[in-house]
Amino acid sequence: MTRRLRIGIDTGGTFTDVVALDEDTGEIITTKTPSTPADPAEGFAAAAAEALRLAEAAPAEVTALVHGTTVATNRLLEDRVEGLGFVTTEGFEPLLEIARQSVPDGYGNSYFWVKPPRIVPAHLVRGVGGRIDHTGAELAPFDEESAVAAARFLRAAGVEAVGVCFLHSYADPSHELAMREVLRREHPDAAVSLSCEVLREYREYERAVTTLVDAAVKPAMGGYLARIRAGAPSRPLVMQSNGGVRSAEEVARRPVTTVLSGPAAGALGAAFAVGGSVVTLDGGGTSTDVAVVLDGEPALTTEGVVGRHPVRIPMVDIVTVGAGGGSVAWRSPEGALRVGPRSAGADPGPLCYGRGGAEATVTDAHAVLGRIPPRLLGGRVPLDVDAARAGLAVLAEELGLEPERAAAGILEISAWNQANAIRRITVERGLDVRDYPLVAFGGSGPLLACRLLDVLDLPSAVIPHNPGNLSAFGLLTVDVRGDHVRTRVVRDDELGPALLAEVFADLEGEAAAALAREGFGEDRRYARSADLRYHGQAFEVRVAAPDGPPGEELRAETVRRFHDAHEALYGYCHRGDPRHPVEWVNLRVSGIGPLARPPVRERPPGDGDASRAVTGTRPVHFDSWEDTLVYRRDALRPGDVVRGPAVIEEFGSTVPLHPGFRATLDRLGALVVTR
Incomplete structure (x- = not known):
């Protein structure tokens, strides 16, 4: 019988998660395969x-x-940024050196803080003559002679990727487009990123760094995407940081959009599986990613940082900490x-993996205390608990503690x-963490769920069906999406309907x-939003703009939403106060091509x-050693209750249920853990 199969593949640091969905029967097949950090394309092909x-x-x-994919993310996290050059407006070459005066955690906690190293060394920065003002008017023509000199210099210096960011190119991109033509003639082998295509909004420093990040990952991502296209059984779509997917060909043009590809898929999978408003916790081998889902939609931001680089693109609002199983x-x-x-x-991994690891990890602690099974992934990965115990004993002796x-x-x-x-993802954003259930998933996410309920006083923890593969499942729940932005700084009382209509x-x-390049015709929709602020403020608040004709009604409703959002975020607003007029800064449109969602079936x-x-x-071992019941999760039925102490095991994850806690299987197959 012929099948219609959709496959999601999420590459992690240790394992690659795979979910296959039969579109006709709704059957879901899940598995994990080893990741191949040396060449992730090999692991992708093996997973497919x-x-x-x-x-x-x-x-x-x-x-x-x-x-x-984590190819772009890892390149930035590991600071593997080499062979990168920067072309900017003549006279503004120190742009990266000046950067921003912001200091992490404030000066009071950062007496010895110094600026991180530049993404491009000073000797690989070149200025080119020509000038555009903030309205798009040309003050000085593009200087082709200095552009040719810059291109030839960068070619001679061995630069492989070039980021181009001219002053006010968001208002008129003509000078940047001319620079690309020069680079094509003089340095045809270079990967080139233009700020007018990567991030067409104001703030030169953030736009420049985002463009340089795009250029930095473009060679590696381009090669990787070409390899997976060659070995894929179908034209691959790639997850972006904004919660949507694009074809590999489109992503190769702007790879910076994938810097939070994997974590975004996990948050979206949790939003689809559970719905409502929740906090998501995606525990992997290297790190843990947390996000907030409000009314079924993950929160978005453009104030992202990957490694030490500010990246100003729409992305699911995620906080990452180095607290995974391999920590x-x-x-x-x-x-x-x-x-x-x-x-x-x-590789080598935790001590209990038996691959030559030399240091105790979180996974080793779980193994020594008996909270994870002696064989993972349905018996495919045996654990060397004795090696973990020996390594922990050495550390315990250094600390003067018993191994347990x-x-x-x-x-x-x-x-x-x-x-x-x-x-950080809740309290620092004005949300009361006690109002939200925790959705814990990933291979290590559910392992500490009970303790997190106590520490944070959360109402419950939800462990979705197949939590170890939820990020891969999330890949099958999203639409094709592309974000487009234009800066127009204008006071609300001076904003005419004609300008709104023109920009939108x-x-x-x-x-x-x-979307047409992705194969979508009439089956598409657009989501509008705008960044507004009070005149004199330095930063904006983003609000959704309504559908319909972009006239007076749209303007008034968007401003009303801004006042409401400002009051919710900061506790006050200046609604109706002429001393604090509203200022429009950026207009945005997201183009969305809908894809079919997996069916939701009750059990x-x-x-x-x-x-x-x-x-x-x-x-x-919880409070002490005792013989503890072990449950097989796939044998539980809705309404079944498991009381701690207990351990609930399945293929991709484990739930240690502490004394005083209970877990109930709900009608969708999720475990709901409560005190």
Whole structure:
């Protein structure tokens, strides 16, 4: 029988998660395959082949292949930025050196803070004559002679990628387009990124760095995407940071849009699986990513930072901490126990993986305390618990602790690291963390769920079906999406309907052309938004703009939403106060091509007897060692209740249920953990 198969592949640091969905029957197949950090394209091809094997399908039966990648992210996190040049307006060469005067955590906590190294060294920056003002008027013509000299210099210096950011090119991109033509003639092998195409909005420093990040990852991403296209059974779509997907060809033009590809898919998968308003926690091997979902939609931001580089593109608002399963436990010079942010990675990995790891990790602590099974992934990955115990004993001796006490301390510190990340995404954004259930997923996400309920006083934790593969599942729940922006700084009382109509029409034209390249005709829609502020403020608040004709009604409703949003965020607004007029800054349009969602199926209720799922007992340490019931999750039925202490195991993840907690399986197959 011919199948219609959609496949999601999410590449992580240790494992690659795979979900295959049969569009006709709704059957979902999940698995994990080893990641290949040396060449992620090999791991991608192996994952696609394994999905086809398990589904007993041919490549021609794949209707969609969606991919979440960390190639761009890792290149930035590991500071592998080389061979990068910068071309800017003559006289503004120190732009990257000046940067911003902002200091992390304020001067009071950063006495010895120094600016991080520039993304481009000073000797690889070149200025080109010509000048555009903020209205788009040309003050001085483009100087082709200096442009040719800059291109030849960068070619001679061995520069492989060039970022171009001219002053006020958001208002008129003609000088940047002329510079690209010069680079094509004089340095045809260079990858080139223009700020007018990467980020067409004002603030020169952020626009320049975002453009340079795009250029920095373009060679690596271009090669990677070409390799996966060659080995994919279907034309691949790639997850972007904004919560949408684009074709690999479109992403190769603007790879900076993928810097939070994998974490965004996880937040979207949680939003689809659970709905409502929740805090999501995606625990992996290297790090943990947390986000907030409000009314089924993940919060978006443009104030992102990847590694040490500010990246001003629309992205799911995510906070990442080095608190994954592979996070290394170590003794500080002061004699205190620390966990992370350094990770043992995929190779050699934790001690219990038996691949030559030399340092105790969070996973080793779980293994020693019996909170994870002695064989992971359905028995495919045996754990060397003795090696983990020996390594922990060495660390415990350095700390003057018993091994169990050291292991429990590692998990406690890891839980508090995750809790602090959750506070940053909620409390620091004006949200009361106690109002939101926690959705924990990923291979290590559910492991500390009970402790997080205590630390943060959360109402409950929800462990979705197949939590270890939720990010890959999330790839199948999103639409094709492209974001387009234009800066127009104008006071509200001077804003005419004609300007609104002109700019929104231009942006919707750009969005329509991009969606047409993706194969969408009439089946598309547009989402408008705008960045507004009070005159004199330095930063804006983004609000959704209504549909319909862009006239007076749209203007008034958008301003009303701005006042409401400002009051919700900061506790006050200046509604109706002529001393504080509203100023429009950026207009935005997102072009959306809808894709089919996986079906949501309720499960038949059980009889409330969870004992059918018991597979045996093993010694587990919570407060002390005791024989603890072990449950097989796929044998539980809706309405079944498991009371702690217990351990609930499945293919991709484990839920250690502490004493005083209980877990109930709901009608959609999610475990709901409460005190």
